[in-house]
Each structure stands twice: as structure tokens, then as C-alpha cells.
Amino acid sequence: MDDFQEFLETALVTQQESIKAYTLDSGKVWLKKASERHGLWLYTPLKWLAKIFNLGAIMPVPNQGGSAAIQCEYNRIQQLKALGVSTPNVLALSKKGILLEDLGSQRQSKVKQLDQSLARCKDDIAGKLNLFTQAIQAIQHVHLQGGYLSEAFARNILVDKDTHFSFIDFETDPASVLSLHDCYVRDWLLYIFSTAYHFEFEQLSEASQILYRALLAEPQVYKDICKVGKRLNWVLRLNVSRVGNDGKRIQKCVLFLRYLREHGEVK
Structure with a gap:
């Protein structure tokens, strides 16, 4: 030391x-x-x-x-x-x-940002969905221990060759301004915002179904995520494609949230 x-x-x-x-x-x-x-x-x-x-x-x-x-x-x-x-x-x-x-070095295994790993699965939808699912499970494990992340973007989630997940970037503490419940909601929103764009529009419903199933164990968290999505739904009426890739990213995120909400509305 x-x-x-x-x-x-x-x-x-x-x-x-x-x-x-x-x-x-x-x-x-x-x-x-x-x-x-x-x-x-x-x-x-x-x-x-x-x-x-x-x-x-x-x-x-x-x-x-x-x-x-x-x-x-x-x-x-x-x-x-x-x-x-x-x-x-x-x-x-x-x-x-x-x-x-x-x-x-710590894990003695090469690690990559989840962002990069999802991008490498561009033509392997099964592999991409599997990685997306396992990252969800890793975040959920943190929540089950009573923990929360700081900036749960895909770039701050690292994965090694054995699909073990680690987390980085902790210069902020969400609990300093948010309740623990809102910290959980925030983690999922940041995860969605940083991963949805890796899927094609026609793949978003299937991807959101995976998160929906995981959130069945956290009904109030799911409800509040859907509340955010519903209040952002107006974005889908805009021609965001005119602002290029950033607009497409926003559109995919809001569409993901809409599908997530609709899964819970199916009787």
C-alpha cells in the first residue's frame, strides 16, 4: 500500500x-x-x-x-x-x-464495456439478448442486496469473457438527493437509455419483454418506470429522425418504455 x-x-x-x-x-x-x-x-x-x-x-x-x-x-x-x-x-x-x-488485472480476465460488447453482437440477436438479460440480472442482484449504482450507463458496466459483471464510475451518490426506491428506478432508466439503441426497432419489444419479466419482482419500481415512459410518450410524435443518431436513440428509448408499459397492460 x-x-x-x-x-x-x-x-x-x-x-x-x-x-x-x-x-x-x-x-x-x-x-x-x-x-x-x-x-x-x-x-x-x-x-x-x-x-x-x-x-x-x-x-x-x-x-x-x-x-x-x-x-x-x-x-x-x-x-x-x-x-x-x-x-x-x-x-x-x-x-x-x-x-x-x-x-x-483484478479479475485476471480481459474486460469490455457492456456498450462495446452489445455493439459487437450487431448481427447476433440471440447473443445480444442474452448479454442484455445477464446484465439485467447483475443490476437486479445489486438491488436485492440493498445497493444501487451511481451512473448505470452501459459504458460503466464491464463484462469479462465468463460473463461476470463489474461496475465503475462512482463520483456521484444518487442517495444524497433520492430515496432508495428512486435510486432503483434511476438505475433502470439509465440502463434503458444506454442500451435500447443497440436494438433495431423491430427488436425493442422482445428486449423490453425481458426487462418486464425481471421487474415483476419489483412492481412499484416497474410502475414508476412506466410513469416516466408515459410522460415521455409525446416524443414519439416528433420527427426526431431529423436530428440524426441522437434523435433515433431518444426515439428507441421512449419506444422501449412504451413496450415495457404495454407488456403489463396485456390481460
């Missing part, structure tokens, strides 16, 4: 990037450096939307930046580790930065 602490203190002096990978004798590590606090004004529009539509789950979770974000990262990693959730090992910590073991 002392060697890692010395490396952290030394590297912090010269590192310009907010996060950078290094290869040490022990393996690959990541150094996250305390950066400037994110301007809270950036979160104002989303905050007002959450209030207008009475959607607590989309209340923005500000990244406080600086030493507060570093301490948050450390605290959240330790919380999840205590629940048996796979997260990076903390090798060294200071107010100015945190040194994390690379999850590939």
Missing part, C-alpha cells in the same frame, strides 16, 4: 488528465485526479423537468467535483464491496486523487 500511495502522490504532480491508465509491476492501474466541480447550473433544466412531471427518479445527481468526488468514489466502492458487488480495488487514496486497480 505504501508503494501505491507514493506512486499516487508522485503521479498527481504531473498528470494533466482527469483519469489516466498506468502499467506498474503489479499490473494496470487507473489514477483519477480531483477535477473542478461541475457547474450546478447545468442540472437546473433537468431539475425543473423532474419537478414539473413529478418524477423524482430523474432528479439530477450533481457531481461535486474536487476532493468531494474522490471521497464519494471511495465511499461508494466500499459500500458496494461490502454487499459483494464487483468494483475496482482501491490501491491508494488522497484528497487530490484515487488509485484504482484495473478490473481486467
Whole structure:
């Protein structure tokens, strides 16, 4: 630990990037450096939307930046580790930065972002649906332990060759502004928003059916996710295709949410 602490203190002096990978004798590590606090004004529009539509789950979770974000990262990693959730090992910590073991080195297995893995399954719909399903099960396992993620985007979910899942990026703590219930809803919304676009329009109903079946165990969470979807349904009336890929992503997310709601309405 002392060697890692010395490396952290030394590297912090010269590192310009907010996060950078290094290869040490022990393996690959990541150094996250305390950066400037994110301007809270950036979160104002989303905050007002959450209030207008009475959607607590989309209340923005500000990244406080600086030493507060570093301490948050450390605290959240330790919380999840205590629940048996796979997260990076903390090798060294200071107010100015945190040194994390690379999850590939940690697990002794090559890992990829779920985002990348889903993209690689472009022509393998069965493989894509299977990976999508297993990631859902991994998130659900976190919730069953009473835990929640910070930013449950597909890019922050790592998967190895044996389909074991790990989670990264904990500079924010949703529970600082949301109830535990809304933390769960938020996790699923971020997961949907970051994975739905990997499916073709005609595949969205089948993908949403998978999540619907998983959420039968969390009826109130399912209900509140559907509430968000219903209030965003007006997006489908817009010609979002005019704004390119971003518009198509939004359209797929809202359509996924509509299908998710419709599965529960079938008698």
C-alpha cells in the first residue's frame, strides 16, 4: 500500500488528465485526479423537468467535483464491496486523487464495456439478448442486496469473457438527493437509455419483454418506470429522425418504455 500511495502522490504532480491508465509491476492501474466541480447550473433544466412531471427518479445527481468526488468514489466502492458487488480495488487514496486497480488485472480476465460488447453482437440477436438479460440480472442482484449504482450507463458496466459483471464510475451518490426506491428506478432508466439503441426497432419489444419479466419482482419500481415512459410518450410524435443518431436513440428509448408499459397492460 505504501508503494501505491507514493506512486499516487508522485503521479498527481504531473498528470494533466482527469483519469489516466498506468502499467506498474503489479499490473494496470487507473489514477483519477480531483477535477473542478461541475457547474450546478447545468442540472437546473433537468431539475425543473423532474419537478414539473413529478418524477423524482430523474432528479439530477450533481457531481461535486474536487476532493468531494474522490471521497464519494471511495465511499461508494466500499459500500458496494461490502454487499459483494464487483468494483475496482482501491490501491491508494488522497484528497487530490484515487488509485484504482484495473478490473481486467483484478479479475485476471480481459474486460469490455457492456456498450462495446452489445455493439459487437450487431448481427447476433440471440447473443445480444442474452448479454442484455445477464446484465439485467447483475443490476437486479445489486438491488436485492440493498445497493444501487451511481451512473448505470452501459459504458460503466464491464463484462469479462465468463460473463461476470463489474461496475465503475462512482463520483456521484444518487442517495444524497433520492430515496432508495428512486435510486432503483434511476438505475433502470439509465440502463434503458444506454442500451435500447443497440436494438433495431423491430427488436425493442422482445428486449423490453425481458426487462418486464425481471421487474415483476419489483412492481412499484416497474410502475414508476412506466410513469416516466408515459410522460415521455409525446416524443414519439416528433420527427426526431431529423436530428440524426441522437434523435433515433431518444426515439428507441421512449419506444422501449412504451413496450415495457404495454407488456403489463396485456390481460
